[in-house]
Amino acid sequence: MHSITRYTTAVAVLLLSALLPARSSAQQPETAPAFTRADTLRGTLTPERTWWNVQRYEVAVTPDYNAKTISGSNEIKYRVMRANNGSTRMQIDLAQPLEIDSVLYNGNRKLAFQRYASVWHITVPQQQKGANNSVLIYYHGKVHEAIRAPWDGGFIFGKDSLGRPWMTVACQGLGASIWYPNKDHQSDEPDQGASLTMTVADTLIAIGNGRLVNKHPNNNGTTTWRYNVNSPISNYCIIPYIGKYVNFSEVYPGEKGPLDVNYRVLDYNLPKARTYMPEQVHLMLKSMEHWFGPYPFYEDGYQLIDCSHTGMEHQSAVSYGNGYRFGYRGKDASGYGWGLKFDFIIIHESGHEWFGNNITTNDLADMWVHEGFTNYSETLFTEYHWGIKAGNEYNYGIRKGIRNDSPITPAYNVNAQGSGDMYPKGGNMIHSIRHSLNNDSLFRHILRGLNKTFYHKTVDAAQVEAYICKATGYNYMPVFKQYLTTTQIPRLDYYLKNGRVYYRYSNCIKGFNLPIALQNNAAHIRLLPSTTWQNTAVTKAQEQLLAADAIRFMYYVEVNQQTPQP
Numbered sequence: 001m002h003s004i005t006r007y008t009t010a011v012a013v014l015l016l017s018a019l020l021p022a023r024s025s026a027q028q029p030e031t032a033p034a035f036t037r038a039d040t041l042r043g044t045l046t047p048e049r050t051w052w053n054v055q056r057y058e059v060a061v062t063p064d065y066n067a068k069t070i071s072g073s074n075e076i077k078y079r080v081m082r083a084n085n086g087s088t089r090m091q092i093d094l095a096q097p098l099e100i101d102s103v104l105y106n107g108n109r110k111l112a113f114q115r116y117a118s119v120w121h122i123t124v125p126q127q128q129k130g131a132n133n134s135v136l137i138y139y140h141g142k143v144h145e146a147i148r149a150p151w152d153g154g155f156i157f158g159k160d161s162l163g164r165p166w167m168t169v170a171c172q173g174l175g176a177s178i179w180y181p182n183k184d185h186q187s188d189e190p191d192q193g194a195s196l197t198m199t200v201a202d203t204l205i206a207i208g209n210g211r212l213v214n215k216h217p218n219n220n221g222t223t224t225w226r227y228n229v230n231s232p233i234s235n236y237c238i239i240p241y242i243g244k245y246v247n248f249s250e251v252y253p254g255e256k257g258p259l260d261v262n263y264r265v266l267d268y269n270l271p272k273a274r275t276y277m278p279e280q281v282h283l284m285l286k287s288m289e290h291w292f293g294p295y296p297f298y299e300d301g302y303q304l305i306d307c308s309h310t311g312m313e314h315q316s317a318v319s320y321g322n323g324y325r326f327g328y329r330g331k332d333a334s335g336y337g338w339g340l341k342f343d344f345i346i347i348h349e350s351g352h353e354w355f356g357n358n359i360t361t362n363d364l365a366d367m368w369v370h371e372g373f374t375n376y377s378e379t380l381f382t383e384y385h386w387g388i389k390a391g392n393e394y395n396y397g398i399r400k401g402i403r404n405d406s407p408i409t410p411a412y413n414v415n416a417q418g419s420g421d422m423y424p425k426g427g428n429m430i431h432s433i434r435h436s437l438n439n440d441s442l443f444r445h446i447l448r449g450l451n452k453t454f455y456h457k458t459v460d461a462a463q464v465e466a467y468i469c470k471a472t473g474y475n476y477m478p479v480f481k482q483y484l485t486t487t488q489i490p491r492l493d494y495y496l497k498n499g500r501v502y503y504r505y506s507n508c509i510k511g512f513n514l515p516i517a518l519q520n521n522a523a524h525i526r527l528l529p530s531t532t533w534q535n536t537a538v539t540k541a542q543e544q545l546l547a548a549d550a551i552r553f554m555y556y557v558e559v560n561q562q563t564p565q566p
Contacts, residue, residue, distance in 0.1 A: 035414040038117045043415030047517040048091035049183060051082040057194040059180050065165045068157050069322040071140035074181050090122045093177035093184035098141040106133055137181045144178050146170055149309040155179050155457035158308040160266055166243040168307050173417055176235035183560050187458050189232040197408045198240050199227040205245040207264050209238060209317040210300040229300045232456050234360055237315040241305050246270050256294035260301035269306060277304055280346045287384040293448040296358035311345035313352030320345055332396030338382050338390050351377035359454045365412045368459035372426020396553050398424045404487040429483040435554045438517035446471045478511040490557045496543055497564035502535040503527055550556040
């Protein structure tokens with residue numbers, strides 16, 4: 001199940017679970033998933049992938065709406081990272097049933113290639129370290145179609161509400177190789193950006209990531225549109241939008257200066273979009289820039305684009321399909337009413353511009369960095385506009401969607417994705433760490449620091465975790481391990497006796513060490529529980545803070561207040 005599916009499923013689970021009893025524990029999966037050679041080839045940095053580094057993609061596509069086929073090309077400009085003595089194979093990914101027609105090396109020399117499933121090996125000549133070369137790949141064929149987007153992925157040949165052609169792609173997790181040839185691994189983004197050229201019927205408008213560079217009528221019933229991004233971009237974020245679009249724009253006075261904002265909507269949505277979209281985008285940018293730092297793609301601008309599925313985080317071209325309603329399709333996942341005060345899709349998918357598009361994980365197994373932090377951006381958004389109590393209630397409310405069905409972090413190097421719990425459980429883990437710090441100034445500094453330190457970079461989750469540990473001066477690694485690699489909910493056992501509190505963690509990994517900080521206007525207390533019993537003296541005012549429901553509300557832990565022994 002690919003990410004867009006798990007995304008919409010996770011939100012649906014949040015809403016459904018509001019009607020179901022909460023779980024107190026979870027079962028571990030009975031069997032580990034079986035991975036194939038194709039999974040390994042797709043998810044591993046093979047020798048055929050690591051000797052070269054992508055510098056730029058020049059993607060061109062011509063879709064045939066009636067035949068549901070596409071034809072096109074991708075010129076891959078790359079830098080040689082390791083020399084070879086003779087022939088070298090280059091791994092390119094292009095999913096069946098699409099076919100590569102030909103490959104040109106540096107614009108003029110034809111290269112041989114062979115296929116295994118959706119992996120193609122191209123034989124290139126001798127390469128010298130540091131050289132810049134290119135392969136131009138022509139391809140065509142029947143493209144994998146998304147039938148029930150966003151519940152599956154692929155090319156979408158849809159219709160708008162007036163029955164007119166409406167095309168786009170949704171391919172996170174499933175991979176951009178579902179519709180164009182590339183090195184389909186998150187670790188290698190084109191350092192110098194990408195262009196997307198679309199040739200479509202001249203009755204339609206084509207939109208891509210970044211900025212429009214050229215519009216060229218072909219005098220044969222088609223028009224060619226070319227868009228360009230200057231920033232590094234994930235393969236799955238390069239997306240065409242084709243339909244009966246109109247545009248209105250503005251310049252937003254952002255933290256980094258003037259930000260070009262474009263709203264690309266279907267023509268009949270224009271009257272309601274003119275007010276609705278800017279209001280939500282302004283609220284989003286105020287909150288996100290406050291917490292995370294400047295919008296990461298001022299050079300390419302920000303676009304919000306009507307799409308035929310629920311929505312996706314396509315860099316500088318965010319997909320929107322929430323029906324111009326607050327909440328998630330008009331529903332509140334928190335149960336407290338806060339989710340009905342904003343458009344979930346605009347806020348969540350735009351939050352990915354910072355976590356997911358600016359900071360991108362090398363391996364799909366670390367997707368909690370994308371989804372956990374972006375889920376938490378909803379809490380931060382709620383808090384920024386409606387206060388701390390509202391943010392706490394929102395975060396606690398979405399907790400009921402946590403299933404603990406399997407670990408958030410799955411196997412590496414096989415293009416595997418973990419549990420959809422990476423959304424609400426990831427957000428609750430971050431919220432718990434924040435409360436344990438009891439220093440919101442430092443916490444905000446960490447969020448902004450992550451986006452500055454890893455600006456336009458791909459990372460391992462371990463780097464993000466290490467950054468947080470260093471910035472806080474505390475070893476949170478056991479906390480990450482607990483919430484990301486197990487399905488256990490840690491339990492805080494404690495009791496009060498003779499002016500002391502006795503406490504420990506149980507139902508957790510050895511070494512679990514999440515601090516517990518509580519305060520009100522009269523007192524504060526910070527405990528450092530471990531898996532062995534400890535005790536400390538407390539005042540009467542501090543005893544009042546140690547209420548099981550209050551601890552549970554602030555931290556994703558079970559709480560067991562025991563009766564003290566005689």
